[in-house]
Amino acid sequence: MHIHAYEKLWLAAAIALILLLIGSVTYGAVGPGVAMVTDSENQIDAGGLDEDERFSEPRVEQVGENHYEAYVVAYQFAFDPSPIVVPEDSRVTLYVTSRDVVHGFEVVGTNANTMVVPGEVAQISFEVDEPGEYGVVCNEYCGAAHHTMEGKLHVVSQSEFENRGENA
């Protein structure tokens, strides 16, 4: 059978493209220096949160001048701690993980919103200014009482924050 020269050329070009595609996919997965999106730093044992130094005691910590970090655990069907209490005029970084199934974490009326996946630590940062109370909702279906799963974020004055009790 006679194959036209142009046909051979297109055939060769098509095969080259396929090999290039396979090559680029392979390189994207295993190439040197290529890290997958699920970075191992953010991995956590969802069943071992009680032994985890960050999440065994969910809390708010001051990490710099006007910078606070909070460790939050989501579970069926609540958030811990609740309320999350932070002082006004500060930068807040939340680390949120789940001890059971996939949840959502959304501070109502803001763009602070993340998915919370067991085995992973979600991180969100935002600025707070005036004192106020915000609702926190779960926006991923997580079971029978999903619609009741909510928490609170309280932004309080500096003096109120400093005088808060151990249970705040």
Ligand code: CUA
């Ligand atoms: Cu947790 Cu829906």
